[in-house]
Amino acid sequence: MVETGTLKGPEKAREQKPISTLDVPGRPKKAMRPSAEPIFEVRKLTVSYDGKPAIREIDLDIGRNRITALIGPSGCGKSTMIRCFNRMNDLILGAQVEGSILYHGQDLYGPAVDPVEVRKLIGMVFQKPNPFPKSIYDNVAFGPRVIGMDGSMDSIVERALARAALWNEVKDRLKDNAYRLSGGQQQRLCIARCLAVEPDVILMDEPCSALDPIATGRIEDLMVELKSDYSIVIVTHNMQQAARVSDMTAVLMPDVEAGDNAVGRIVEYDDTEKIFTNPENKRTEDYVTGRVG
Ligand code: ADP
Ligand code: MG
Numbered sequence: 001m002v003e004t005g006t007l008k009g010p011e012k013a014r015e016q017k018p019i020s021t022l023d024v025p026g027r028p029k030k031a032m033r034p035s036a037e038p039i040f041e042v043r044k045l046t047v048s049y050d051g052k053p054a055i056r057e058i059d060l061d062i063g064r065n066r067i068t069a070l071i072g073p074s075g076c077g078k079s080t081m082i083r084c085f086n087r088m089n090d091l092i093l094g095a096q097v098e099g100s101i102l103y104h105g106q107d108l109y110g111p112a113v114d115p116v117e118v119r120k121l122i123g124m125v126f127q128k129p130n131p132f133p134k135s136i137y138d139n140v141a142f143g144p145r146v147i148g149m150d151g152s153m154d155s156i157v158e159r160a161l162a163r164a165a166l167w168n169e170v171k172d173r174l175k176d177n178a179y180r181l182s183g184g185q186q187q188r189l190c191i192a193r194c195l196a197v198e199p200d201v202i203l204m205d206e207p208c209s210a211l212d213p214i215a216t217g218r219i220e221d222l223m224v225e226l227k228s229d230y231s232i233v234i235v236t237h238n239m240q241q242a243a244r245v246s247d248m249t250a251v252l253m254p255d256v257e258a259g260d261n262a263v264g265r266i267v268e269y270d271d272t273e274k275i276f277t278n279p280e281n282k283r284t285e286d287y288v289t290g291r292v293g
Contacts, residue, residue, distance in 0.1 A: 037064045039201060039231045040085060040108075044099035047080050047089060054080045055264040057099070060250055067223060067232045069242040069272065072252030072287070077264030078235040081252065082203050085233060086122035087115045120147060123194035127206040129186035131178035131193070136161075136170050139178050139189055143197040156196060164192035165222050184215025191222065202226065204234040208241065220245050239288055242272065249275040251284045 040062040047055050055077035062068050062085075070078045080089070087108065089095040101108045108118065120143070131139050140157045149156060157174070161167040166188040170181070178189055187207060194202060204223075208216040223232055223245050236242050242249055250269040254261040268281040279285045286292045 038062060038102075039064045039104060041102040041105075042084075042099070043101075045081075045084060045101065046098045047077070047084060048096045048098075049092070050094040051096070053260075053263050055252070056255060056258075058266055060266060060269055062231065062233060063248060064231050065227055065229075066247040067227050067234060067245050069246035069249045070233065070235045070252060071237070071239065071242050071249060072264065073254070073292070074237065075262075076252045076254055078252055079205050081264070082124075082205050082233055082235050085201065085203055086119050086124055088119070088124065090115055120197050121199055122201040122203060123197070123199040124203040124205070125187070125190050125194055125207050128210050129183055129190050131181075131186050131189050134178060135175045136178050136181070136189060137174040140192050140196045143193060147197060149197070160192040160196035161189075163195050163226070164188045165218065165225070166192055182215070184211050184218060187211060187215070187219060188222065191219075195226075199230065201231045201233065204232065206235050206237060209237070216241070239276075239290070243276045246272045248272060251275065251279075251281070251287065253283055253287070 038061040040060075042058055042060045042062070045055065045058040046053055058081065070081060072078055083089045083092075084097060084101060085108075089097055097109065103118075103122070107113070132142060134142070137157055140160050141153050144153065144156050158167060158171075161170060166185060169185060170176075170189075178186060181189060187210075191202070191207075208219050211219065220241065223234070226232065227247075234242075234246065248269065249272045251267050252264045253267045255263040255265045268275060268279055268284045270280075275284060276288050279288065283292075
């Protein structure tokens with residue numbers, strides 16, 4: 001784990017802010033963290049749009065302090081799946097979520113759970129960097145201001161930018177409009193914006209697909225650094241990326257057994273190394289070796 005002075009802040013801020021309905025247990029010291037403690041337990045998850053299923057009966061546990069990759073051909077439901085983890089599908093008209101997802105053992109879709117709170121704890125970074133048309137500083141300060149975080153805003157902003165490996169590049173231009181940053185910097189800014197509100201989980205839906213290889217490499221390094229403090233779920237269509245950064249890989253494929261090419265199911269879920277070197281499933285093998293997809 002990368003320990004610097006700036007990394008201690010989030011733990012402190014988290015203690016100051018008790019969470020009302022979604023209790024995140026205090027983060028134990030790294031050495032005490034069981035390697036496979038689930039943060040999410042997904043059971044029989046089916047998501048439909050206007051009554052037509054896009055993913056069906058997904059069962060999967062997501063481990064804490066792990067990078068979990070969701071891979072599979074375009075249209076098989078990766079974005080649909082990752083959006084379930086922070087209830088973003090609630091915002092899509094016609095989307096229906098069935099089955100259950102437990103988050104730290106609590107029903108993520110329970111009636112007492114506030115979806116806004118969910119999206120604070122479980123942040124999301126999108127394919128295309130989407131900074132607000134505001135200054136670098138105001139982008140990062142936005143979330144903390146909305147939720148009224150305690151403490152000096154300057155240090156909250158600095159800490160988040162440092163954690164996202166962007167501070168040194170922007171510390172002298174915090175008042176510049178975020179649009180003046182490069183694509184890779186904008187994506188790190190979006191990660192900083194997500195980190196600023198002290199999330200527990202970071203969801204990333206193809207976060208590098210709009211970036212060049214150098215910017216991609218920086219985001220990948222950052223992900224690996226962040227996983228000691230956060231749990232990360234990433235959708236990627238880049239096999240090398242999944243192989244490089246993730247600990248676990250879930251392979252989503254059209255449900256051909258059921259004769260339904262439009263519905264995604266998980267055909268294999270295992271340690272990333274196993275998925276890429278010795279998969280159990282023939283379709284996984286064809287996909288990761290580039291024979292299909
Ligand atoms: P992937 O991210 O793997 O490319 P998606 O989750 O985006 O796949 O899409 C899975 C299926 O769900 C596709 O058939 C897609 O057309 C459909 N879908 C995705 N989002 C919506 C939406 N907002 N409304 C209707 N259908 C959607
Ligand atoms: Mg997608």
